[in-house]
Amino acid sequence: MLRKGADIVIQTLKEEGVEIVFGHPGGAIMEVYDALYRDGGIRHILARHEQGAGHMAEGYAKATGKVGVAMSTSGPGATNLVTAIADAYMDSVPVVFITGQVPTHLIGNDAFQEVDIVGITRPITKHNFLVKGIEELPLAIRQAFYIARTGRPGPVLVDIPKDITQKLSDVSIPSLEELKESLPGYRPHLEGNLQQIRKAVRLIMEAKRPVLYVGGGAVQAEAQKELVELAELMKIPVATTNMGKGAFPELHPLALHMLGMHGTYYANMAVYNCDLLIAVGARFDDRVTGKVEEFAPQAKIIHIDIDPASISKNIVVDVPIVGDVKIVLRKLLEEIKREGAKLYFPEERQKWLERIEGWKKKHPLTYRKSNTVIKPQYVIEQIYEATKGDAIISTGVGQHQMWSAMFYKYSFPRQFINSGGLGTMGFGFPAGIGAKLGRPDKEVFVIDGDGSFMMTMQELITAVQYKVPVKVAIINNGYLGMVRQWQELFYERRYSEVDLSIQPDFVKLAEACGAVGFRAEKPSEVREIIEEALKIQDRPVIMDFHVDREENVLPMVPAGKSYRDMILEDGKKAVEAETMYLVG
Amino acid sequence: MADTIGSAELNAVKTPIFREVKKGEVRKHIITLTVRNELGVLARIATLIAGKGYNIEDLSVGETHEKGISRMTLEVIGDDVVIDQVVKQLRKLIDTIKVKDLTDTPHVERELALIKVHTATPRARDEVLRLVEIFRCRIVDVSPETYSVEITGTEDKVNAFIELVRPFGIKEMARTGKVAMKRESIPQEEE
Numbered sequence: 001m002l003r004k005g006a007d008i009v010i011q012t013l014k015e016e017g018v019e020i021v022f023g024h025p026g027g028a029i030m031e032v033y034d035a036l037y038r039d040g041g042i043r044h045i046l047a048r049h050e051q052g053a054g055h056m057a058e059g060y061a062k063a064t065g066k067v068g069v070a071m072s073t074s075g076p077g078a079t080n081l082v083t084a085i086a087d088a089y090m091d092s093v094p095v096v097f098i099t100g101q102v103p104t105h106l107i108g109n110d111a112f113q114e115v116d117i118v119g120i121t122r123p124i125t126k127h128n129f130l131v132k133g134i135e136e137l138p139l140a141i142r143q144a145f146y147i148a149r150t151g152r153p154g155p156v157l158v159d160i161p162k163d164i165t166q167k168l169s170d171v172s173i174p175s176l177e178e179l180k181e182s183l184p185g186y187r188p189h190l191e192g193n194l195q196q197i198r199k200a201v202r203l204i205m206e207a208k209r210p211v212l213y214v215g216g217g218a219v220q221a222e223a224q225k226e227l228v229e230l231a232e233l234m235k236i237p238v239a240t241t242n243m244g245k246g247a248f249p250e251l252h253p254l255a256l257h258m259l260g261m262h263g264t265y266y267a268n269m270a271v272y273n274c275d276l277l278i279a280v281g282a283r284f285d286d287r288v289t290g291k292v293e294e295f296a297p298q299a300k301i302i303h304i305d306i307d308p309a310s311i312s313k314n315i316v317v318d319v320p321i322v323g324d325v326k327i328v329l330r331k332l333l334e335e336i337k338r339e340g341a342k343l344y345f346p347e348e349r350q351k352w353l354e355r356i357e358g359w360k361k362k363h364p365l366t367y368r369k370s371n372t373v374i375k376p377q378y379v380i381e382q383i384y385e386a387t388k389g390d391a392i393i394s395t396g397v398g399q400h401q402m403w404s405a406m407f408y409k410y411s412f413p414r415q416f417i418n419s420g421g422l423g424t425m426g427f428g429f430p431a432g433i434g435a436k437l438g439r440p441d442k443e444v445f446v447i448d449g450d451g452s453f454m455m456t457m458q459e460l461i462t463a464v465q466y467k468v469p470v471k472v473a474i475i476n477n478g479y480l481g482m483v484r485q486w487q488e489l490f491y492e493r494r495y496s497e498v499d500l501s502i503q504p505d506f507v508k509l510a511e512a513c514g515a516v517g518f519r520a521e522k523p524s525e526v527r528e529i530i531e532e533a534l535k536i537q538d539r540p541v542i543m544d545f546h547v548d549r550e551e552n553v554l555p556m557v558p559a560g561k562s563y564r565d566m567i568l569e570d571g572k573k574a575v576e577a578e579t580m581y582l583v584g
Numbered sequence: 585m586a587d588t589i590g591s592a593e594l595n596a597v598k599t600p601i602f603r604e605v606k607k608g609e610v611r612k613h614i615i616t617l618t619v620r621n622e623l624g625v626l627a628r629i630a631t632l633i634a635g636k637g638y639n640i641e642d643l644s645v646g647e648t649h650e651k652g653i654s655r656m657t658l659e660v661i662g663d664d665v666v667i668d669q670v671v672k673q674l675r676k677l678i679d680t681i682k683v684k685d686l687t688d689t690p691h692v693e694r695e696l697a698l699i700k701v702h703t704a705t706p707r708a709r710d711e712v713l714r715l716v717e718i719f720r721c722r723i724v725d726v727s728p729e730t731y732s733v734e735i736t737g738t739e740d741k742v743n744a745f746i747e748l749v750r751p752f753g754i755k756e757m758a759r760t761g762k763v764a765m766k767r768e769s770i771p772q773e774e775e
Contacts, residue, residue, distance in 0.1 A: 309672035
């Protein structure tokens with residue numbers, strides 16, 4: 001049967017199980033939009049800016065585990081997607097980006113709305129294609145989905161010239177077998193080497209002071225059950241990264257919460273003093289390690305990761321295990337049980353847990369409370385309580401993101417959605433819209449900063465149009481808060497260009513767009529408006545919380561410094577070197 | 585501010601032994617790749633290496649006996665640890681089928697150069713002819729003023745020849761970059 005290229009695109013998307021596409025039309029992608037209209041089987045969300053469409057697709061993918069799809073036209077449409085593509089690349093989010101391209105005969109001629117998007121996105125995609133003929137079209141799209149979701153997930157871009165979407169062809173959609181044959185060099189390794197797994201088991205049983213360091217890979221693999229079993233069976237405390245939040249339930253007694261730059265005192269102390277660090281789907285990012293020479297200085301390191309290139313990239317490890325986190329953990333648990341799940345130093349292990357308890361008691365996550373001014377942390381605690389810890393939280397980037405990581409407790413994977421690797425301001429709101437569309441059964445709160453929100457706030461109208469009841473809590477301090485904090489701490493309070501106190505009236509903005517707006521200026525109003533917001537289910541809500549302007553995110557390890565240089569929440573004093581001693 | 589936890593052990597505290605970051609040796613690496621001959625594959629590889637801050641010293645590409653499959657040989661100068669990372673990243677590319685760092689494996693290396701030498705005097709013509717004989721190269725083009733010489737061999741051999749003919753005046757020169765292949769036999773004397 002002869003079909004237009006554009007119809008092949010839509011058919012292939014449906015074969016891949018795509019239910020929703022985020023995008024913005026334009027000249028070069030018009031045929032695909034026409035096919036979308038005629039077919040009627042896929043829901044399309046019209047973002048008001050392609051960056052918004054990209055982040056929505058990411059939020060959808062992060063919240064559901066499915067592949068997100070974002071679509072745009074050529075040229076400026078495609079370049080507007082670039083930030084979202086880079087963001088998805090850094091956080092290993094499976095998203096297929098489809099861009100229109102100028103007709104084949106004009107490529108390279110500086111045609112209207114032409115840009116070499118395949119060239120531009122080469123370093124920020126897992127793979128990308130320019131479709132050169134209609135025969136390649138269905139295979140390219142199938143390959144894109146396959147590559148995006150298997151192995152270490154990531155963004156894949158398919159650039160389709162306009163004439164190819166217009167041509168007729170009877171090319172069929174390739175099977176999975178044909179698809180795999182077409183990619184001879186692509187074989188993600190899932191199983192994990194048994195020899196290495198046995199070495200790891202031995203180290204885990206022999207360790208006196210082990211710590212699990214869990215990252216986004218464990219969320220992707222949905223390995224929560226295995227992690228809890230391993231932690232409980234071998235009595236190992238668990239620190240999670242920003243991306244790993246929810247991979248291990250945070251109310252669990254073995255939870256150390258976040259480690260690294262804005263990690264808890266006890267997580268950082270545990271990592272600093274451990275003799276075995278088990279990294280699971282984490283990549284030793286510099287926001288985690290600080291000064292690498294002084295990161296877990298006494299520890300042997302086991303690293304489980306699906307990406308062989310992640311291993312020994314920043315830190316040379318002792319036992320590398322390449323494979324899917326869930327599969328490897330299962331095998332590891334099997335081996336542990338086969339060995340009788342014994343601990344070589346049970347007393348030492350007990351002492352280790354007690355010492356960690358002590359650290360938790362000494363410096364829990366806390367902040368100075370106030371009756372007169374709203375503390376940002378308080379807002380997040382109130383959201384946590386009002387939603388009974390069950391909401392999906394999406395954030396922008398900055399102080400509010402870190403407070404959201406610290407003061408909301410996450411218990412299931414895919415619950416905390418934020419831009420970890422690229423640190424994209426403006427990510428949270430569109431990602432929250434995507435998350436809510438993917439998980440309509442959950443409350444979705446966007447905890448955003450005033451600076452972050454203003455970067456993509458035009459998507460408010462998108463949320464109104466599609467009746468997406470996301471709750472946006474703006475932690476409004478009238479500053480680019482994180483930059484201000486650094487300026488306060490490291491630049492002698494020279495607040496260069498961070499004042500955002502001239503800003504729109506967010507309540508009126510909400511109303512202008514047909515959403516609901518609330519404002520809180522006193523602590524007593526906080527819970528009230530959250531409860532009000534929770535009642536609204538047919539449109540988005542903006543809650544504008546005017547918070548303490550100069551509140552800081554603490555604890556903090558200054559960039560590139562050791563955990564020994566951690567600044568604590570009380571009195572903002574750096575920890576003296578001799579207090580961060582090594583035990584054992 | 586003293587840590588109250590385990591303060592009894594404070595006296596027994598060991599001097600911290602910080603994790604050393606191993607810096608690798610900086611040297612020439614010969615990397616061979618088998619790749620699908622797809623649009624942009626060369627750009628992908630070049631972008632990746634440039635993105636790590638390294639320059640490709642030399643590069644050669646050509647199709648293999650299998651249709652659609654090309655082989656590349658490239659030479660990069662860099663830190664061992666970082667090159668290992670580059671090799672891993674190259675392996676991750678969807679278009680690459682095989683990537684090998686041949687640096688520490690016995691291998692055969694060859695390079696081809698075409699050199700146009702000024703040979704306007706009978707003395708120069710005699711001398712260059714003799715060098716061509718000694719180096720077992722071929723003269724592929726002759727004019728009253730020049731000889732064009734084709735030379736194949738290791739980088740050292742090609743360099744040595746170039747240095748010997750340089751005094752006569754080199755009018756033009758083109759080198760292919762290396763091709764390399766793992767040796768199957770035990771290392772032997774270069775023929």
